[in-house]
Amino acid sequence: MNFPAAMKRSISRAYANLLKCHQPLPLIGVSFRHFSKDEHPVMPPCDFEPEKYESYPYEHIQELRKERIAPSLYTIYKKPLLLHQGHKQWLFDSEGRRYLDLFAGIVTVSVGHCHPKITEAAHKQFGLLCHTSNIFLNPPIHEYAEKLTNLLPGKLKVVYFTNSGSEANDLALQMARVYTGNCDLISLRGGYHGASPLTLSLTAVASYKPGITLSTNCHTTMCPDVFRGVWGGSHCRDSPVQTIRKCSCSPGSCEAKDQYVDQFKETLSTCVGQRLAAFIAEPIQGVGGAVQYPKGFLKEVYELVRERGGLCIADEVQTGFGRTGSHFWGFQTHDVVPDIVTMAKGIGNGFPMGAVITTQEIAKPFAKFLHFNTFGGNPVACVVGSAVLDIIEEEGLQKNCEVIGTQMLLEFAKLRDMFEIVGDVRGKGLMIGIEMVKDKESRKPLPAEEMNLIWEDCKDMGVLFGKGGIYGQTFRIKPPMCITTEDVTFAADVFQRALTRHMERSQK
Ligand SMILES: Cc1ncc(COP(=O)(O)O)c(C=O)c1O
Structure with a gap:
């Protein structure tokens, strides 16, 4: 050649x-x-x-x-x-x-296109009972709630089922505001959290921004991107491949991480009130281009958020269900336990569903109001979600x-x-x-x-x-x-x- x-x-x-x-x-x-x-x-x-x-x-x-x-629904490729x-x-x-x-x-499509086990589960449930709305009891929602929450650590044992990732994040953010009584929300630049007015306010990728008023009290802060960002070195991230940037950090220390944490502190000192409602972040940014943060960054930031009364939300819409390999949830790779975890996409292998998982303590104040969605926890969705979990385990x-x-x-x-x-x-x-x-x-x-x-x-x-x-x-x-x-x-x-x-x- x-x-x-x-x-x-x-x-x-x-x-x-x-x-x-x-x-x-x-x-x-x-x-x-x-x-x-x-x-x-x-x-x-x-x-x-x-x-x-x-x-x-x-x-x-x-x-x-x-x-x-609708013309806003774009296609790809010439x-x-x-x-x-x-x-x-x-x-x-x-x-x-x-x-x-x-x-x-x-x-x-987490477990593969048209997996026969999912087709069979959905087909069987369609023949039994397709929908009741969640105001009645039906077996699949309860069986699946138990199975799914068993996969989360500690007190993260209460689930709300939604129809999408945007809805899950929307609900998580509202719950955080109700629980804390605070209003300010923070996300990372480059993050994508959905297309509803509230989640779009925290989505920080300009091409998705319509440039009209969405929600207030939503703030973004610097993304600790160790390749493109201001700081980064040769062993910042939890990956078999590091950046081409060089650094002289000794093992166990990461100057880039410290600098990015300082930027987060700067945001806390300048953009938000004394008390926070929540910080939301993906464990690895998806839409933002698989951006990984330096090791230890999320752990320190979670502490800063909690010091100001805020909750930490892990958006696992892309990173959940084993995709990161070493762990089932992306947050586990950062050695943190969030207060609220949101999920969608891979949860249903293409079936439209999502979920918010939190603790009883956080969920309780939200129960003072009626909260309802017609399809969340639909029996067919729940048997599909359950089959996805079985397949992940059975097929390794x-x-x-x-x-x-x-x-x-x-x-x-x-x-x-x-x-x-x-x-x-x-x-x-x-x-x-x-x-x-x-x-x-x-x-x-x-x-x-x-x-x-x-x-x-x-x-x-x-x-x-x-x-x-x-x-x-x-x-x-x-x-x-x-x-x-x-x-x-x-x-x-x-x-x-x-x-x-x-x-x-x-x-x-
Ligand atoms: C990390 C993340 N959160 C939330 C969403 C929103 O999910 P949905 O499109 O199901 O509303 C997406 C969608 O791409 C996402 O990647």
């Missing part, structure tokens, strides 16, 4: 780095697979045969999308995919083409996240060392981000047009990556938790091929 000079330099640097590497190379084959100009990496086999597509023609679907569906069937980690389009799904319906999916996620991180880290435009590879388990930059020195975001060309190219070779980051500069890998080593090799090969082609294009 005819590599341009700059790329040859960065590749030989990468070989040299690999040779210098003292640790055994990770579990699977080394990257640097060379593909001829028209050669594509080969997709791992799949014995599933999708049904023939028999719905509206593509053009008619496009027309309906344009004329009958020619949006018309997806027709799913099986495990695979998606099939209307023409029967197969894709490796690395985004899982935006971090939602949390462990799979740890093993396969680590392989994925290490494979992509090699590509970071090969290509100047791959700035950072980070994450934990199958919650992974690949931040793209103009160059490693400036860490400026790779422009959107370039991101899109790489993204499209990967899709054309059969891999669907997600995208996120406040500038849309981060590819996201958050697949169904059942993916395999072969999928990792394929995804890394496709990404490498797309990057090589991109470099060749840029040199022309």
Whole structure:
């Protein structure tokens, strides 16, 4: 292959780095697979045969999308995919083409597309009792409440079921205000907490902000992003892969963490009243681009929040249900216990449901008012949620996240060392981000047009990556938790091929 000079330099640097590497190379084959100009990496086999597509023609679907569906509902890719069937980690389009799904319906299809155990549970419950509203007793809500809350530590044993993550966060924030009698809420910049007026006020990604008055007393503070942020070093985060930044912190100390905690204190001294209602944060930012905070940051911040009477809310909408690999909940990776935990997405493998879990003490004052939602704790939702928990356990999916996620991180880290435009590879388990930059020195975001060309190219070779980051500069890998080593090799090969082609294009 005819590599341009700059790329040859960065590749030989990468070989040299690999040779210098003292640790055994990770579990699977080394990257640097060379593909001829028209050669594509080969997709791992799949014995599933999708049904023939028999719905509206593509053009008619496009027309309906344009004329009958709200324009705020955007699609991705120049020619949006018309997806027709799913099986495990695979998606099939209307023409029967197969894709490796690395985004899982935006971090939602936790145990694999169309898992037969979920289909069977839902089908059985539909035949028994589909809906009563939660003002009556029915078995599934109680069985599931017990099973789900058993997975949380200490007094976190009281659950409210909701229909979405936004609703769960909305409710958690309201509960915190009622319990504390305080009003001020704080979130981290780059965080995404939902699209309702209250949660959107705490969502801090500008592209989602409508620029109209939403809720008051909502404040954001600096995100401790150790790659893009002002401070960061070479062992700040809980990940098999660290940033390319250097630091001289001794083991057990982290100056970046201390600086970011100081910024949080600054927010407390300048933006909010003496007493707080709550602080809400994702254990790893999802929409923000799999941003990980320095170790120890959340623990210290939780203490500061509690000193001011506030509650700590962990938004586990993306990080929950084993995705981080080492733990079932993301907050456990920070060695903290929140006062309220919110969840959605992966909880139902695509079934629309969410939950808020807290203590009796926090839940009690909220019971002075009537609180009602029609569908929360619906019997079908509850049997689906229960089947998801069984599958995670029976199929060892949390462990799979740890093993396969680590392989994925290490494979992509090699590509970071090969290509100047791959700035950072980070994450934990199958919650992974690949931040793209103009160059490693400036860490400026790779422009959107370039991101899109790489993204499209990967899709054309059969891999669907997600995208996120406040500038849309981060590819996201958050697949169904059942993916395999072969999928990792394929995804890394496709990404490498797309990057090589991109470099060749840029040199022309
Ligand atoms: C971390 C986080 N919290 C909350 C939400 C809102 O969830 P929903 O879209 O189900 O309302 C999302 C959605 O992407 C999310 O990623």
